[in-house]
Amino acid sequence: MKVIKNSIVLILSLTVFTLQSFQLPKNIQKKVDKEIKLAFEMESFTLESISVSENVNEKLITKITGHNFYKIKQNDSIFGYAFVDKAPSKAAQFDYLVLLDNQLIIKKSKVLIYREEYGGEISSKRWLKQFVGKSAIDQLKYGKDIIAISGATISARSMTLAVNNLFSTLEILQKNNTI
Amino acid sequence: MRQIISFYSLLLVVSITNAQTTQDSINQQINGAQRLMSTNVNSGVTVGGYGEITYNQPENENGEIDVQRLVLLFGYKFNEQVQFITEIEFEHVKEVFVEQAFVNYNVAENFNIRGGLMLVPMGIINEFHEPTTFNGNERPSLDNVIVPTTWREIGFGINGRFSSIDLGYQAYIFNGFKSSFLDENGEIQGLLKGSNGLRSGRQKGIQSTISSPTFAAKFDYYGILGLRLGLSGYVGQTQSENELNNVEGAQIGIVMVGFDARYNYKRFTARGQFIYTSLSDTNLYNNLTGKDLGSALQGWYLEGAYNVLPLSKKQKLIAFTRVEQYDTHASTTGGLSKNDAYNRMDVTTGLSYHIAPGVVVKGDYQFKDNALAGNELKNQLNIGIGVWF
Numbered sequence: 001m002k003v004i005k006n007s008i009v010l011i012l013s014l015t016v017f018t019l020q021s022f023q024l025p026k027n028i029q030k031k032v033d034k035e036i037k038l039a040f041e042m043e044s045f046t047l048e049s050i051s052v053s054e055n056v057n058e059k060l061i062t063k064i065t066g067h068n069f070y071k072i073k074q075n076d077s078i079f080g081y082a083f084v085d086k087a088p089s090k091a092a093q094f095d096y097l098v099l100l101d102n103q104l105i106i107k108k109s110k111v112l113i114y115r116e117e118y119g120g121e122i123s124s125k126r127w128l129k130q131f132v133g134k135s136a137i138d139q140l141k142y143g144k145d146i147i148a149i150s151g152a153t154i155s156a157r158s159m160t161l162a163v164n165n166l167f168s169t170l171e172i173l174q175k176n177n178t179i
Numbered sequence: 180m181r182q183i184i185s186f187y188s189l190l191l192v193v194s195i196t197n198a199q200t201t202q203d204s205i206n207q208q209i210n211g212a213q214r215l216m217s218t219n220v221n222s223g224v225t226v227g228g229y230g231e232i233t234y235n236q237p238e239n240e241n242g243e244i245d246v247q248r249l250v251l252l253f254g255y256k257f258n259e260q261v262q263f264i265t266e267i268e269f270e271h272v273k274e275v276f277v278e279q280a281f282v283n284y285n286v287a288e289n290f291n292i293r294g295g296l297m298l299v300p301m302g303i304i305n306e307f308h309e310p311t312t313f314n315g316n317e318r319p320s321l322d323n324v325i326v327p328t329t330w331r332e333i334g335f336g337i338n339g340r341f342s343s344i345d346l347g348y349q350a351y352i353f354n355g356f357k358s359s360f361l362d363e364n365g366e367i368q369g370l371l372k373g374s375n376g377l378r379s380g381r382q383k384g385i386q387s388t389i390s391s392p393t394f395a396a397k398f399d400y401y402g403i404l405g406l407r408l409g410l411s412g413y414v415g416q417t418q419s420e421n422e423l424n425n426v427e428g429a430q431i432g433i434v435m436v437g438f439d440a441r442y443n444y445k446r447f448t449a450r451g452q453f454i455y456t457s458l459s460d461t462n463l464y465n466n467l468t469g470k471d472l473g474s475a476l477q478g479w480y481l482e483g484a485y486n487v488l489p490l491s492k493k494q495k496l497i498a499f500t501r502v503e504q505y506d507t508h509a510s511t512t513g514g515l516s517k518n519d520a521y522n523r524m525d526v527t528t529g530l531s532y533h534i535a536p537g538v539v540v541k542g543d544y545q546f547k548d549n550a551l552a553g554n555e556l557k558n559q560l561n562i563g564i565g566v567w568f
Contacts, residue, residue, distance in 0.1 A: 150441035
């Protein structure tokens with residue numbers, strides 16, 4: 001009987017997991033909330049997911065999935081935006097967060113989860129600080145605008161590329177009046 | 180009862196399969212864009228590699244053209260936390276080695292357990308030796324005779340980082356160098372020698388003999404923008420065959436410490452490394468085997484480099500100079516006199532032309548000297564192609 005019970009529990013938990021995976025995973029959501037609180041110095045806020053039509057999405061390098069780009073709102077006014085995604089490292093992927101103010105200028109960037117030994121230096125706060133204050137008018141050049149990290153080339157380049165791709169996505173979204 | 184169990188097992192299998200399918204399709208949606216950047220990762224499979232094709236031309240001698248190394252990397256991610264990585268190396272086309280083969284278990288954020296055939300973290304080049312990451316066709320000589328790159332053994336340990344203070348750490352238990360063995364005539368032979376120190380004692384995970392474990396650790400500090408500092412240590416006894424376990428001098432003790440620094444600011448890069456190795460019981464070892472192993476090995480190098488192309492260009496043309504001094508007879512014991520031929524100085528200068536990130540054409544000239552009067556070493560011109568993907 002125990003086997004049956006266990007199986008049912010497992011089935012149920014799998015079902016729940018399947019449903020939940022349309023949203024941000026819990027551990028990521030928790031980190032995102034924490035970073036928003038710190039960066040925007042606000043205790044309560046709501047996240048409103050941004051969706052775009054398929055037509056617009058086709059033009060974007062970084063696709064907007066409905067669960068990677070959010071408006072940060074408090075009492076109906078927009079304080080900023082949060083973008084959460086994955087980018088490749090040498091042999092795995094890392095999760096990162098980019099917080100933008102309501103003028104779409106980067107307020108904070110953070111590596112949420114890094115999964116391999118190689119390249120983990122990109123989690124360094126000092127290094128990530130280089131993205132702060134940048135916006136879509138800056139196409140960032142790795143090694144010039146963003147100082148390189150020895151021994152973490154692949155991941156540091158990947159993070160820079162991810163931010164550049166986000167910038168070009170934001171530009172298109174602005175043109176389409178999506179944001 | 181049995182039927183019920185089978186029914187639920189079946190249901191379980193079906194539901195897992197379903198869950199996976201759903202998950203996969205979601206992943207595809209999420210990662211559609213990244214698929215363009217890296218087609219590898221999402222399927223769980225990573226494919227990569229690096230290669231070096233070189234032309235070495237010593238003064239007044241015939242040159243050598245060689246596919247020095249071709250290394251293929253394969254990785255497989257079993258789930259979010261568990262990954263297998265291997266590098267298969269072809270040396271000089273015909274010799275096949277496994278350079279790395281380990282499982283990494285990401286237990287918690289910034290903490291991994293790792294086991295298998297792994298690189299020993301010592302200095303810069305042993306861990307970072309892809310041709311686009313260093314200047315010059317040949318690796319620094321220090322990273323040949325003192326740090327025996329590519330130095331890998333089977334072991335296990337932990338790695339991770341203290342994110343808040345920008346400090347990475349690695350700590351492993353490894354199998355050690357093999358110092359002696361019995362040949363077919365029952366004679367004791369030594370593997371370690373004066374000219375290249377510990378290099379010939381590497382076991383590389385090939386039917387290795389183990390009599391005592393060794394310990395390796397490295398700390399990397401990267402808290403200052405553009406700067407990265409490393410402190411490495413390695414301690415332990417060498418290994419020998421069963422029959423030689425109690426023979427005096429069949430094993431020696433090793434303590435190796437290394438300090439390295441890498442700096443980059445826009446078009447300027449610099450790096451340096453210092454390695455000191457102290458070996459104990461070398462007098463007994465030399466008496467037993469007839470070798471000339473020194474009791475201390477020491478070396479350093481400094482390199483400065485400048486990208487002469489503007490940073491707005493996609494390509495880089497890097498001019499560099501590296502000065503190295505290394506001595507595998509930094510000290511000797513037991514009446515063994517220092518061989519000044521092992522006290523060496525190399526100056527390497529040249530260009531690295533990065534056609535694209537991952538492809539480099541290198542040309543450099545090496546001035547070689549030693550402390551021996553009158554023994555002129557041949558200088559050498561090196562030209563080569565390197566790739567990393």
